[in-house]
Amino acid sequence: xxxxxxxxxxxxxxxTVIEKTYWPGVVKGMGITLKHFFSKKATIRYPEQKRxxxxxxxxxxxxxxxxxxxxxxxxxxxxxxxxxxxxxxxxAAERVKGEEKLYREEKYAASYEINMLRCIxxxxxxxxxxxxxxxxxxxxxxxxxxxxxxxxxGKDVLVEDLNDRYERDAWTKEDMAALWQKQKD
Amino acid sequence: MDIVLIVKSIxxxxxxxxxxxxxxxxxxxxxxxxxxIQDRVGPDRAGPFGILQPLADGGKLFFKEDFVPTLxxxxxxxxxxxxxxxxxxxxxxxxxxxxxxxxKGQLIDVQGMDVNIGILWxxxxxxxxxxxxxxxxxxxxxxxxxxxxxxxxxxxxxxELAMGMSLLAVILVSESLSIKAIVQSQHGINWHIFxxxxxxxxxxxxxxxxxxxxxxxxxxxENELVAGYHTEYGSMKLGLYLFSEYINMFISSAVIxxxxxxxxxxxxxxxxxxFLIKQTNDVTGHNIATGIGILVFFLKTFFFIFVFIWxxxxxxRFKYDQLMNLAWKxxxxxxxxxxxxxxxxxxxxxxxxxxxxxxxxxxxxxxxxRPLFLKRKLKQNLQ
Numbered sequence: 001x002x003x004x005x006x007x008x009x010x011x012x013x014x015x016t017v018i019e020k021t022y023w024p025g026v027v028k029g030m031g032i033t034l035k036h037f038f039s040k041k042a043t044i045r046y047p048e049q050k051r052x053x054x055x056x057x058x059x060x061x062x063x064x065x066x067x068x069x070x071x072x073x074x075x076x077x078x079x080x081x082x083x084x085x086x087x088x089x090x091x092a093a094e095r096v097k098g099e100e101k102l103y104r105e106e107k108y109a110a111s112y113e114i115n116m117l118r119c120i121x122x123x124x125x126x127x128x129x130x131x132x133x134x135x136x137x138x139x140x141x142x143x144x145x146x147x148x149x150x151x152x153x154g155k156d157v158l159v160e161d162l163n164d165r166y167e168r169d170a171w172t173k174e175d176m177a178a179l180w181q182k183q184k185d
Numbered sequence: 186m187d188i189v190l191i192v193k194s195i196x197x198x199x200x201x202x203x204x205x206x207x208x209x210x211x212x213x214x215x216x217x218x219x220x221x222i223q224d225r226v227g228p229d230r231a232g233p234f235g236i237l238q239p240l241a242d243g244g245k246l247f248f249k250e251d252f253v254p255t256l257x258x259x260x261x262x263x264x265x266x267x268x269x270x271x272x273x274x275x276x277x278x279x280x281x282x283x284x285x286x287x288x289k290g291q292l293i294d295v296q297g298m299d300v301n302i303g304i305l306w307x308x309x310x311x312x313x314x315x316x317x318x319x320x321x322x323x324x325x326x327x328x329x330x331x332x333x334x335x336x337x338x339x340x341x342x343x344x345e346l347a348m349g350m351s352l353l354a355v356i357l358v359s360e361s362l363s364i365k366a367i368v369q370s371q372h373g374i375n376w377h378i379f380x381x382x383x384x385x386x387x388x389x390x391x392x393x394x395x396x397x398x399x400x401x402x403x404x405x406x407e408n409e410l411v412a413g414y415h416t417e418y419g420s421m422k423l424g425l426y427l428f429s430e431y432i433n434m435f436i437s438s439a440v441i442x443x444x445x446x447x448x449x450x451x452x453x454x455x456x457x458x459x460f461l462i463k464q465t466n467d468v469t470g471h472n473i474a475t476g477i478g479i480l481v482f483f484l485k486t487f488f489f490i491f492v493f494i495w496x497x498x499x500x501x502r503f504k505y506d507q508l509m510n511l512a513w514k515x516x517x518x519x520x521x522x523x524x525x526x527x528x529x530x531x532x533x534x535x536x537x538x539x540x541x542x543x544x545x546x547x548x549x550x551x552x553x554x555r556p557l558f559l560k561r562k563l564k565q566n567l568q
Contacts, residue, residue, distance in 0.1 A: 017555045026500065033222045033499040043226045 055169040056176050058121045058136040061114055062166050063159045066104050071159060072133035073112065074105035082128035087118035105131070114153045116142060138168050192286065192293050197278075200297055204277045207490075208431040209239040215431075215494050222498045246424035254417050258324040265321025266418070266425035272314040273429035276436045279303040281365045283449045283479035287471045295479060296365060303364040304352065307440060308345070311395060314433065315341045318397075318404060321426065322414035333413025336505065337404035340394055343512035344401075348391035350520035351384040354527040355444050358536075364440075368448035373455065376447040380530075380540050383523045383547075385445045387516055389492075392437040394512075397430060398493055400500040403508060438489035439482075446485050449478030522547055 018024060044051055053059075064072050075092035093110035095103045102108075125134050145151055160166055170176040213228065213236065220227030228235035253259055278297035285292040300306055315338055322334020355377055356362060359370035371377055378385050394401035405413035415426045442448060457477060462470030503511065526543035533539040 014559075017552055020555070029499045030495065033495060036224055037218070037221045037495075039224060041221070041226050042224045045226070045229070 053138060055138055055179065056173075057138040058123045058126075060137045060140040060142050061119075061125075061153065061158055062135050062137050063109075063112065063155065064133055064135055064166065065160045065162065068101070069162050070100075070102060070104040071108060072104055072131045073109045074107050074131055074133070075109035075112070076130065078128045078130060079125035079134055082124045084122060084124060085118040085120050087115045087120075088125060089113050089115075109155070112155050112158060114158065115151060116145070116153055117148075117151050132171070135166070135171075137166060139166075188289050189291055189293060192288050196293070196295060197297050200277055200280075200282065201274065204274065204432055204435055207435045208428055209243070211431040211434060211490060211494075212242065212427070213238050214490070215497075218491065218494045219498045222495070243424065246421050249420040251420040251422065254326060256326045257417065258326070261320050261324035262417075263422070265317050265324055265414075266422045266429070267317070268320060269314060269317030269429040270425045270432075272310050272317060273432035273436070276307045276310040277432075277439070279306050279364055280436070280439050280443065281368050281448055282482055284475045285471075286475055287468045294365065295475060299363060299365045302362045304356070304362050304367065304440075304444075307364070307436070308349065308352075311433070311436075312341070312345060314429070317426075317429065318414045321418065322404075325414070325417035327417050329410045329412075330414050330416045333404045333406075333410050333416070336410075337397060337414060340397075340401060340403060340508060340512075343509060344391045344394035344516070347387055347512060347516035347520045348395065350517065350524055351381075351387040351391070352444070354381055354384045354520075354524045357524070357528055357531060364443050364448075368443050368450065371447035371450055373450060374447070374452040376445060376450070378445040380537060381445070381523065381527060383519065383544055384527070385441075387520050387523065388445065389441060390516065392441060393493065393496065394508075396433045396437055396493070398434065399497040400503050401508060402497075402502060403505060406502060434490060434493050435486065438486045438493065441489050442482060442485035448485075449475075449482040451478070451481045454478070 066072050075090050077090065077092075080086075080088040080090060090109045090113065091111045092107055095106050095108055121136060123136050126136055170179045216238070217227040217235075228238045231237040231241045253262055279300055281294065281296040281299070283295035285294055287293075318337040319334045322330040322332075322337070325331070355367065358377065358380060359367040361367060361370070393399075397404050403413075404410075405415065407413075410416070415423055418426060454474075458471070458474040461473050464470065465473070523544075526547065527540055530536045530539035530543055
């Protein structure tokens with residue numbers, strides 16, 4: 001019975017007289033290593049060069065702003081409920097007159113904190129958010145921290161920088177499926 | 186002071202420094218070439234392209250604890266790596282790195298010393314080198330180290346025989362033991378490799394075994410003997426062992442280049458020499474031509490160092506019985522046959538043609554008689 005068409009039958013016949021001198025084998029092997037010597041290297045020199053990890057890699061959290069630069073988050077708390085590690089906590093506040101340019105909804109998060117020691121980067125907050133406010137960036141890692149006071153990320157770290165807006169090819173699972181389909185075609 | 190003495194001491198110190206420097210950078214190139222062969226990039230963090238890596242390694246080894254095991258023989262334990270290093274450094278003294286330098290009307294050899302038994306000197310010293318390994322392995326008071334040391338000794342003795350025999354054929358053709366004279370006898374492109382390809386193959390194989398390089402690195406086989414004779418060594422004592430191995434590699438490459446690839450000779454050496462003398466004057470032209478010769482010599486040496494490293498990252502290690510079979514049943518008879526063929530060819534009016542015809546006959550005989558021999562062995566096994 002043949003399970004695959006890739007299996008190769010092992011040649012167990014005796015070596016020929018020439019092969020017994022080892023030289024054909026040696027020359028063949030040296031040829032293979034020489035070919036690899038000149039071939040392209042697989043190494044990516046990590047801190048300087050980075051591999052593209054795909055549009056849905058789950059990295060650093062970000063609180064998105066909308067097209068006019070207003071914060072999308074309305075402090076509904078669904079992300080905190082969805083979070084299996086209970087890493088998210090927030091304090092809600094009401095928008096007052098004159099703050100319409102800052103916050104999209106009438107209620108906003110006065111403080112929004114993620115405990116990075118608890119976060120497991122599952123992305124459930126991203127899925128739970130009804131306002132498309134929280135995302136896990138595909139292009140940025142959470143940096144290494146060396147002390148406990150660097151661990152809680154507040155709004156100062158999380159809210160999107162207007163001068164450096166975050167974009168990606170696929171925002172939802174449906175987008176991603178469409179992207180895959182496009183790549184296949 | 187005498188100008189010859191000054192120049193000579195400069196040359197000797199330079200040779201010393203060059204062999205140490207080359208050995209240090211062999212460790213770097215060993216790693217880079219290994220990485221390239223395995224599709225990696227190798228060490229590239231210390232300095233541009235990682236060229237400061239040997240310094241970093243040396244510094245690390247110096248700052249580690251200089252440890253001697255309690256039950257080891259302390260003085261022999263220290264003596265082992267010292268002998269290895271000493272013998273490795275001594276053998277470069279007789280190698281001709283180039284032709285002569287003309288300084289104030291005096292012709293000075295670019296060579297430590299031109300002794301008339303040069304090649305014997307190299308072989309004597311290299312054979313002494315095994316004492317370093319043997320003493321180190323024995324003094325460690327460790328079974329694995331002792332195994333490694335015994336393997337090193339038996340392997341070196343076995344392969345020195347075939348090496349000496351293939352060397353005899355070279356000496357026979359060039360009629361001298363002085364390496365300088367052997368190199369001069371291969372003037373231009375009249376290299377021994379073209380006369381004695383079989384001898385060359387045997388010599389390179391033996392050189393690999395003498396340097397304890399893969400596929401003959403049984404003394405330090407890391408998966409069966411932990412690390413062989415240097416299991417118990419650490420710090421700079423280990424560094425000296427590894428360093429002496431790399432110096433030996435450089436020396437063997439240089440010896441191969443001098444014996445079989447004409448040393449500093451290259452095709453059209455006379456034309457270049459005459460041209461340079463015509464362009465400048467007698468003295469400068471001669472010195473520049475010698476400089477080109479030195480470059481050519483180092484190019485050949487580096488090529489063989491590359492081959493040594495290339496072989497190491499290609500071929501797997503032999504088993505011990507295979508090693509001994511190869512040495513005693515194949516290389517020794519072949520080298521004797523090679524010697525006889527070359528000697529007979531020297532007696533004929535056309536030595537070049539005769540040696541190739543002789544080698545052809547040997548090869549044919551092998552092809553014809555080998556299957557018969559195998560059949561007989563098979564019959565014996567069946568009975």
